[in-house]
Amino acid sequence: MKLSSVKNVSKKIGLPPGSLVHIGNHISETTSVSLLKYSADSIEELSISSPKECSDHITDGYITWINVTGLSDVNTIGDIGKNLGMHPLILEDILNTSHRAKIDDSDEYISIIIKVLNYNEKDSIIEREQVSIILGDGFVATFQEKKSDIFNGLISRLQHPSSRLRNMKSDYLVYAIIDTIVDNYFALIEHIGDKVESIENMLFESADSSILNEIHNLKREMIFLKKSLWPLREILSSLQRSDSSLIHSSTSMYFRDVYEHIIQILDTIESLRDVLSGMTELFISISGNRMNEIMKVLTIISTIFIPLTFIAGVYGMNFRHMPELESTWFYPWFLYSLMLAIVFGMLAFFKNKKWL
Amino acid sequence: MKLSSVKNVSKKIGLPPGSLVHIGNHISETTSVSLLKYSADSIEELSISSPKECSDHITDGYITWINVTGLSDVNTIGDIGKNLGMHPLILEDILNTSHRAKIDDSDEYISIIIKVLNYNEKDSIIEREQVSIILGDGFVATFQEKKSDIFNGLISRLQHPSSRLRNMKSDYLVYAIIDTIVDNYFALIEHIGDKVESIENMLFESADSSILNEIHNLKREMIFLKKSLWPLREILSSLQRSDSSLIHSSTSMYFRDVYEHIIQILDTIESLRDVLSGMTELFISISGNRMNEIMKVLTIISTIFIPLTFIAGVYGMNFRHMPELESTWFYPWFLYSLMLAIVFGMLAFFKNKKWL
Amino acid sequence: MKLSSVKNVSKKIGLPPGSLVHIGNHISETTSVSLLKYSADSIEELSISSPKECSDHITDGYITWINVTGLSDVNTIGDIGKNLGMHPLILEDILNTSHRAKIDDSDEYISIIIKVLNYNEKDSIIEREQVSIILGDGFVATFQEKKSDIFNGLISRLQHPSSRLRNMKSDYLVYAIIDTIVDNYFALIEHIGDKVESIENMLFESADSSILNEIHNLKREMIFLKKSLWPLREILSSLQRSDSSLIHSSTSMYFRDVYEHIIQILDTIESLRDVLSGMTELFISISGNRMNEIMKVLTIISTIFIPLTFIAGVYGMNFRHMPELESTWFYPWFLYSLMLAIVFGMLAFFKNKKWL
Amino acid sequence: MKLSSVKNVSKKIGLPPGSLVHIGNHISETTSVSLLKYSADSIEELSISSPKECSDHITDGYITWINVTGLSDVNTIGDIGKNLGMHPLILEDILNTSHRAKIDDSDEYISIIIKVLNYNEKDSIIEREQVSIILGDGFVATFQEKKSDIFNGLISRLQHPSSRLRNMKSDYLVYAIIDTIVDNYFALIEHIGDKVESIENMLFESADSSILNEIHNLKREMIFLKKSLWPLREILSSLQRSDSSLIHSSTSMYFRDVYEHIIQILDTIESLRDVLSGMTELFISISGNRMNEIMKVLTIISTIFIPLTFIAGVYGMNFRHMPELESTWFYPWFLYSLMLAIVFGMLAFFKNKKWL
Amino acid sequence: MKLSSVKNVSKKIGLPPGSLVHIGNHISETTSVSLLKYSADSIEELSISSPKECSDHITDGYITWINVTGLSDVNTIGDIGKNLGMHPLILEDILNTSHRAKIDDSDEYISIIIKVLNYNEKDSIIEREQVSIILGDGFVATFQEKKSDIFNGLISRLQHPSSRLRNMKSDYLVYAIIDTIVDNYFALIEHIGDKVESIENMLFESADSSILNEIHNLKREMIFLKKSLWPLREILSSLQRSDSSLIHSSTSMYFRDVYEHIIQILDTIESLRDVLSGMTELFISISGNRMNEIMKVLTIISTIFIPLTFIAGVYGMNFRHMPELESTWFYPWFLYSLMLAIVFGMLAFFKNKKWL
DSSP, X not given: OTTGGGSSGGGGTTSOTTOOOOBSSOTXXXXXXXXXXXXXXOEEEEOOSSGGGGGGGOOTTOEEEXXXXXXXXXXXXXXXXXXXXXXXXXXXXHHBTTOOOEEEEOSSOEEEEEEEEEEETTTXXXXXXXXXXXXXXXXXXXXXXXXXXXXXXXXXXXXXXXXXXXXXXXXXXXXXHHHHHHHHHHHHHHHHHHHHHHHHHHHTTOOOTHHHHHHHHHHHHHHHHHHHHHHHXXXXXXXXXXXXXXXXXXXXXXXXXXXXXXXXXXXXXXXXXXXXXXXXXXXXXXXXXXXXXXXXXXXXXXXXXXXXHHHXXXXXXXXXXXXXXXXXXXXXXXXXXXXXXXXXXXXXHHXXXXXX | OTTGGGSSGGGGTTSOTTOOOOBSSOTTOOOEEEEEEEOSSOEEEEOOSSGGGGGGGOOTTOEEXXXXXXXXOHHHHHHHHHHHTOOXXXXXXXXXXXXXXXXXXXXXXXXXXXXXXEEETTTTEEEEEEEEEEEETTEEEEEEXXXXXXXXXXXXXXXXXXXXXXXXXXXXXXXXXXXXXXXXXXXXXXXXXXXXXXXXXXXXXXXXXXXXXXXXXXXXXXXXXXXXXXXXXXXXXXXXXXXXXXXXXXXXXHHHHHHHHHXXXXXXXXXXXXXXXXXXXXXXXXXXXXXXXXXXXXXXXXXXXXXXXXXXXXXXXXXXXXXXXXXXXXXXXXXXXIHHHHHHHHHXXXXXXXXX | OTTGGGSSGGGGTTSOTTOOOXXXXXXXXXXXXXXXXXXXXXXXXXXXXXXXXXXXXXXXXXXXXXXXXXXXXXXXXXXXXXXXXXXXXXXXXXXXTTOOOEEEEOSSOEEEEEEEEEEETTTTEEEEEEEEEEEETTEEEEEXXXXXXXXXXXXXXXXXXXXXXXXXXXXXXXXXXXXXXXXXXXXXXXXXXHHHHHHXXXXXXXXXXXXXXXXXXXXXXXXXXXXXXXXXXXXXXXXXXXXXXXXXXHHHXXXXXXXXXXXXXXXXXXXXXXXXXXXXXXXXXXXXXXXXXXXXXXXXXXXXXXXXXXXXHHTTSOOSOOHHHHOTTHHHHIIIIIHHHHHHHHHHHHHHTTXX | OTTGGGSSGGGGTTSOTTOOOOBSSOTTOOOEXXXXXXXXXXXXXXXXXXXGGGGGGOOTTOEEEEEEEOOOOHHHHHHXXXXXXXXXXXXXXXXXXXXXXXXXXXXXXXXXEEEEEEEETTTTEEEEEEEEEEEETTEEEEEESSOOSTTHHHHHHHHOTTSHXXXXXXXXXXXXXXXXXXXXXXXXXXXXXXXXXXXXXHHTTOOOTHHHHHHHHHHHHHHHHHHHHHHHHHHHHHHHTOOOTTSOHHHHHHHHHHHHHHHHHHHHHXXXXXXXXXXXXXXXXXXXXXXXXXXXXXXXXXXXXXXXXXXHHHTTOOOSOOGGGGOTTHHXXXXXXXXXXXXXXXXXXXXXXXXX | OTTGGGSSGGGGTXXXXXXXXXXXXXXXXXXXXXXXXXXXXXXXXXXXXXXXGGGGGOOTTOEEEEEEEOOOOHHHHHHHHHHHTOOHHHHHHHHBTTOOOEEEEOSSOEEEEEEEEEEETTTTEEEEEEEEEEEETTEEEEEESSOOSTTHHHHHHHTXXXXXXXXXXXXXXXXXXXXXXXXXXXXXXXXXXXHHHHHHHHHTTOOOTHHHHHHHHHHHHHHHHHHHHHHHHHHHHHHHTOOOTTSOHHHHHHHXXXXXXXXXXXXXXXXXXXXXXXXXXXXHHHHHHHHHHHHHHHHHHHHHHHHHHHHHHHTTOOOSOOXXXXXXXXXXXXXXXXXXXXXXXXXXHHHHTTOO
16 A cells, blocks of 8 residues: 555646646556446447447436546546536546545535545555546446456446346446445455454464554554545535435435445455454564563573572582592582482472562 | 455446345245234234235225335235335335445335344354335234244234224334334343453553453454444434324334434443553553563563673683682672672662653 | 443443433442432522422422432432423433533533542542532432532532522522532642642652652552543533523533633643653653762772782792792782772772762 | 641531631631722722721722732631622632632622642642632722732733723723733743653653653643633633623623633643653653563573573583593584674574564 | 744744744745736736735736745735735734644635645754645745745646646635645655654664664654644634535635645544554663563573582682692593583583573
8 A cells, every 4th residue: 555645646736726736646547438338228349430429328218327437637637527517627637536525515516536546466465446436417437547346246237137237326336346346345345354353363373473554464464454534424415415406316325325334345455453453562562472481491590500609609619628528428419419409499489489 | 354344245346226136144034924914902912825916905994004124035025015115215215235324215115124133142143134114094014034922912912902002093003113123232241241241450560461352352343333223323213202193292202212312322322432442551551561570570680690601600710819718708608698689789779760 | 439430331232222221339328318409598408209209399480409319229319300390311310320521502401420539548539429419490310320519519509598599590500519629629639739749749859760650650640530521511611601591691600710720730630641741751861860979889899800810910920930929028918009099090990980 | 738728627617607717728827908000090009907998098099909818817708708709609719728619690790719839849749729809890809819920920011001901990900910810820831841752752761760740740730720610611701701790891701811811721631631642652662662572682692592591511421421521623613613603693584584 | 843833933922922022943935926917718927016905906807826935024924914914813823833733714705824844864863844824715824944845846736827727716725825735744744754654764773872762852853743633623623514605616615625635634644653663662672681581691691600619619728638639630530521511511500490
C-alpha cells in the first residue's frame, strides 16, 4: 500500500480547479470504451467510433452501460463527460485516483467514486483501483483505471433474460456493481483474517522479530483499509435514503443490504486491529519472557561456578602454612564433597525459590 | 471463535443478490419444520407434509409458531419463505449465518437475525449459532442452524393456560424468544467473569506465560463478543420504538427491559475488557519484577565472590618476594578475617542501599 | 467488588419475565415495612399489620413514605407492589439487585433504581446496595436490601416543621433521598482520592510490586464505579426534564443540581482513572530505572575486578622464565601501583562517561 | 493541585440542600463588600454599612458592580443573596468552592461560577480560586474567595469615560470579567508550554528519573485543567445563544469570541497531553537504550577478559609435564601475542557485528 | 513548530477587547497594500496612496481584491478595517496570528482566518503563516503576515479572460484562494508521508535512538497539524451550507470539493499518527530484541569459559597429593579433550535449546 494515498497529488498544485489531469499509477493503460444496451427483452453490445456518440445510444426503455477502462486519454474522458453533461469537478475526481471515496447527488445524475481492493499474493500488497460510477437517467457510466475481470460475473448475469438485473432500472445496475465490489472486500478481509490467524499460531513458537514486522504491516494495512472504506458508510446510507428520482424505492432495500455489509466489514476491520494490537503486546512479552529465561539459566550457571572458582583459587595460594594442603585425604574429600555440596546446595536453593 | 465471522462469505462472490446459498458450519444438519398453534384457550402441535402448507395453519385468533431447524435444505427454506411472503434478501440473510445481527421492518413482517452464544466447556470456545425470527400477523417463524434445547423452557411455559405468553399477541412471543437468548448471554458473561477472576488470582502466584495467552484469548473473545452484541442495541431500541402495527404498546415495555439488559451486558463486556487490559500490563510488570529480583540476587552473589577470587589470585602469584606468604598466622587471619570482612562489608552496603 | 455485577443472574434463566425472584447477597435479611406520613403541619410514624394496607394510608394533603428493608420475603414485596399498582417488571427489577441503575416513567408513578456505595474500611472493598424509589401521587416507596442508617439524617430533618421537606411535595422527598445517596458518592470518591494520593507518595520511595496491585485494584474499582454511576446521568437528566405531573417545576432545579453533582463525580472518576494509568506507567519505569541502576553498579564492580583478576592470573602462571617474578620491588610496586592505576583509570572512565 | 477537587465536600453530608456552609481553603479571609456604580457619564465608588443596602444602590440608567471578597462570613453572603433575590441553591454553590464551573439561567438573573487559575511559581502548583458572577438587571455581583488584583486592569479601564465598558450594558461587564479570567488561562497555558519545551530539551541529555516525575505532574495538571475548563465551553456557548433579556445581541458576538478562546485553550491542553504522553514513552525508551548501551560495554569488557583469565589459569596449573612452561621464549610470545590476538580478534568480531 | 500556538498571547492580557496589537513573529515586515480590480472584460492593478481609499475602488460589476502583506503597521490595518466597515473583533483576530482558524458570518461580510503551512527543508520545521480573508459585496480582502508567492499562480490565472475566475463572483475568488492553500497542505502531507516511509525503512537497519526522536517530532507535528486543520472542517462546511447572500449556489459545490479535500487530509493525518505510533512500538521492540541478542551471545561466551576457568583453577591448587598432576599424558588429554568436550557439550545444549 505504501501510504500511496497521499502521493502524486502535488502534481496538480497551481492548476485551476476542474483541470483534467490524470493522477494515478496505471498511467500507461490506453483508454477504451464499451457499451452494453439492454432492456427486459434484448441485450446488445455496441461499439462507438467517437466518445461524443455515447449519448446517442441512450434511449427510453433501455439501459445503457458505458464502461470506460484506462484513464490516460484525458481528452476522450473529457469528451465523454461533456457528452453526458457531467460537471467538470466530477471529471476531475474521476481522473484523480488518489481521491477519497465519495458520492455527489446532483439533479441529473448521481456520481459515486469507490475503490476496488485486491490482495496481490505475489507481492503481499493490497492493490487499489478506483472505479467511478455515474448513474444517469437510463444509463450507467463506469470508469476503471485498467481492464479487469471484476465485472465479468455481472455481465454474464445480464445475459439471462429472467435475471432481476434485466427487469429493474439503472439504479439496480449500480447496486449490482457496488455489491460486486463489496463482495470483493469480504474476500480481502477473509484473506487478512487467515493471515492474522496464521501469525497468531506462530507467536508461541518463534521469537523471530520478523513476526513483529508482519504484524506491523497488517496493522498498517488495517489503518489504510479503514480509511478507504469508512466513506462507504456515508455513501451507501445516502444512496439508501436518497430522494433523487434516479433511485427507486424498490432498490433502496438492496442498498440497505450493502450498507449493512459495509458496517460488518468495518466492524471486522476494527476487531482485527484490536486483535493485532493485542498480538504485538503478546509477542513482545512472550519474547521478553523467553529471553529472560535464557539469561536466567546462563546466570545461574555462572553463579554456581563462581564460588567454586573462588575456593579453587584459595587453595592455589602460595602460603607456606596451609595445613590443609599437606593432608592426603583432604584433596579428594574436598573436591568431591565440599564442591558437590555447594553445587547441590545452590541448586536446591534455586529450586526452592522456584528460579529453576 | 477463531475469527469465524469473516469466513466462508467468499463462497457467494459472483452470485446475484438474493441467491439462496447456505453459508455456515452446520451444513449437514437436515432441515425439519415444527408448528405450534395456540390461543388463550388451546395449544396443539401440528405436523405438515410440505413447506407450502405453513400459511394454511395461520388462522385469526391463533398464534402459530413455525420453528425450522437445520438450514441445509435450501429449497425447503425457500418454499417456506415464499409461502410466508418473505423478501428474497431476508431469506438470503437467514441462510448466511456469518451475517451481522440485524432487524428489517417491512410493512407485513419484522425480521430479526440474532446470535445464540454458548460456552463450550470442552473446547473452551464460544459457540455461535444464528437464530432468525420472523414476526408476521398471527405467526412467528424461527430458523435455527441446528436442533437445540434453548427454547424448551419457553415451550413448557406455553403449556400453562394462565401464562402471560398464552394471553398476549405474537409480538410477546418474539419478546420471550429474545429474552431467552439474552438470558443466555448473561450466563456466558458470568462464566467469563469467573474465568477473569480466577486468572486474576493466579497473576501474583505464577509467572507462566501461558497466563498471557489466556488473557489474550479472553480479550479476543471480548472483542468479538462486543462486535456480535453491539447491533442488538439498535435492534431492541427499534423494536421498542417501532410504530409497526405488529408491535403493541403493551409489549413495548418488555422490549425496553431487554434493551436495558443488553446495555448492561455491553457495559460489562467493556468493563471486562478494561480489566483484562490492566491484567496484561500487571502480568508483564509483575513477571518483569520477579525476573529482575532473581537476576539481582544472582548478580549480587557473583559480585561478592569476584573480589574474593581476585584476592586469592593475588596470593597465588609466584613472586619470589611476597613477605605475607611466609607468615604463619597470615593465612588463617587472612582467610577468616579479611575475606569475611569483605563479604559482610558488601552485604551491609547492599542492605544499606536497600538492594537486598 | 469482585465483578459481582455479573453474578447470580443465571439463577433466573428459564423463568418467565416478571417472575419475582430475589437475586442478591443479603438474602437472609428479613423484610420489614415502616411508614412515615407527614404534611406541613404534622408527622407520624405508622405501623401496618399487612402489606396490603399500604395504600390505605395514602391520603390527600399528606405525603406517605413507605420504606421497605430486606428483600428476602418475595411475597410481601409482591403484595406491596400489587397494592400500590406497580407493573410486575418493576417489581422484578427491585428484587434483582444486580440490575443497572434505571428510571421508568409510567403515567401513574416514576420508579428509580439506584445504588448506594459504601467503602468498607475493614475489607478494603466498595459495598454496593440497591435502593429502589417509587414516586407516586402522594407517596414515595423505597426498597432497601438491608437496614442502614443512610436516611437517618433525612428523617431527623423531616421532624422540623419549618424544613423545606415538610413544605414541598413528594417529588422533593425523592430529590432529598437521591441527594443523600449522591453525597455518599462524594465521600467515597474523596476516600479514593486520598488513597490515590497516598499511593502516589509511595511511588518514589518503594519498589514493592504490591503497589502495582493496589493501583490495579483502584483502577478496577474505577471501571466498575463508572459503570455503576454512568446511568445516573440519564436518570437525573430525565427527572429534570420530565413532563410527568408528579415532578413539579419548583423541584426540577433541585434535580438539575444533583445532575451537576453526578457530572462532577463522573469527571473526577475519569480524571482519577487517567491519573492511575499514569501512575502504573510511572511505577514501572521508576522501578525499572532503579533496578537498572543496581545492575549497573554491580556490573561495574565485576568489570573493575575482572582485569585485575586476569593480571593476578598472569603472574600465577608457572613459566620458568618470567623475569618479573624475580624482582624484589616488582611485587609491591605492581600490586600498589599498577592495579590501583587500573582501578582509578576505570573509575575515571566510567565517571567521564557519566555511568557513575 | 493535589486532587483538591474532591476534597472537603463530605463536610456537607447530611445537611439539607441549600444549607450555607463555606467549603474551601481560604476560610480565614474576612468578607468585604465594595460597590462601583457607573453610567456613560459618571462613575463612583460606594461604601455600604450593611449587606442589606446593596439593592438600594441599583438604579435605572446605572450599572452597579457589587464585588464581594472573602467567603468566610456566611451570614453577610446570605444577606446579600436575599437582598438581591437569589435562590438558596445559587448561594450554596457560591460558597462551595469545590464546585464545577456552571451557569444558571433563571428569569431574573444569570449566575456563572468560574475558576481563576494562577501558576504559583514558588511552589510549582496551580492555584485555583472560584469567582461567582451574578448578572441581574442593572447590576453585576461578583464573589471572590480572597482579595486579588485580577480585576485591577478592568477597574482602571472603567475610569475612562470613552471606554466601551462605560457605554455598554451590564452584560458587557460580565463579558469583560470572563475575558480577563480567560486571558489568565492563556498565560497559564503558555507557562506550561514553556515547561513542556524545557523538559523536552532535557530528555536527550539526562537520564534522571525526576524528569519522569515532572512529566507525570504536568500530565496530571493537564487532566485536572481540562476537567476544570471543559464546562466553560457549555457556559459560553449558552451565554452566546441565550435568549435571556439580560444578554443583548450586540454583546453576543463578544461571548462568541471568548468561546473560541476557550476552544483554543482546550485544543492546546489536549495537544500538550498528547505531547507529554509521547515524551514519557520517549524518555523510557531513551533511558532504556542508554542503560542497555552501558551494560553492553561493561559486558563486552568482561567477555574479553574471561577467556584471557582462563588461559592464564591453564598455565597456572601444577602439572608436572607441561612442556610450554620450560620454554624461554614462550612466555613473552604467549603474553604479548596470543593474548593480544584474542583481544583484537574479539574486538574485530564485535565491531563487525556492529556491537561497538 | 515549537508549541508556538500558545506563545505571545500573554502580551495582550489586561488590554480591552478589540485592542489592535500585533501578536506574531514577522513583526518587522512592513505593511503594503495592493489592489487588483477585475471583471469578465478587464483587469487592472491599482495603487492607492492611503488605506482610506480602499472602498473607493469597490464598484458595481467589478471584483476588487485588496491584498495586504505585513501586519506590523497596526494603524494602516485599522484604517483599512474601518474603511471596509469591519468589526473591531475581526481586526483584532487578523492581527493575532496565534489565533485558531475561524469563520465569522455577519450580514455584510464573511471573514475567514486560515493558516498557510509550509515545510522548511533547511530547518526541518513546518512554518505557519496566517491568512485572513474578508469576503464582502464586490470585494475580497486578504491579509498575509509577509510577502509570499503562494498566490502567484492564482494571479496569473486571473490574467486569462476566459478563466472561470474572471467569470464568477467574488465568492469564487475566495474559493480559489482557499483551494490554493489546501493544495499546499497536500504537498506538506505528501512530504511528511515520504519522511514516514524513509524512517520506516531505517527501522530494521539501525538501532540509533535518534530515529526515536525523529518519530517523536513527526508525531508532535501531526498533533499540531491536526489541531491547526481541524477547524477547517467546520469552516468549509459552513461556507458550503451558508445562506449568506455573498455565497452563490453555483460556488457551493466548489466549497464542498474543498471540504472533502480537508476530510481526506485529516484522515491521512490520523492514519499517519496511527502508523507513527506503531513505529515507535516497533522500534522499541526491535532495538530491545537486538540488544537482548547481543547480551545473550556475550553471556553465552562467559558461561562457556567460567566452568573451564574453574577446572584450570582446580589443577592450580597446591595440594601435595593430587595424583593427576604427576601423570605425563593427563595434561594434554585433559586440555585437548575434557575442555573441548565441555565446550562442545555446552554449545550443543544451547543449540538444542535454540538459544543460538
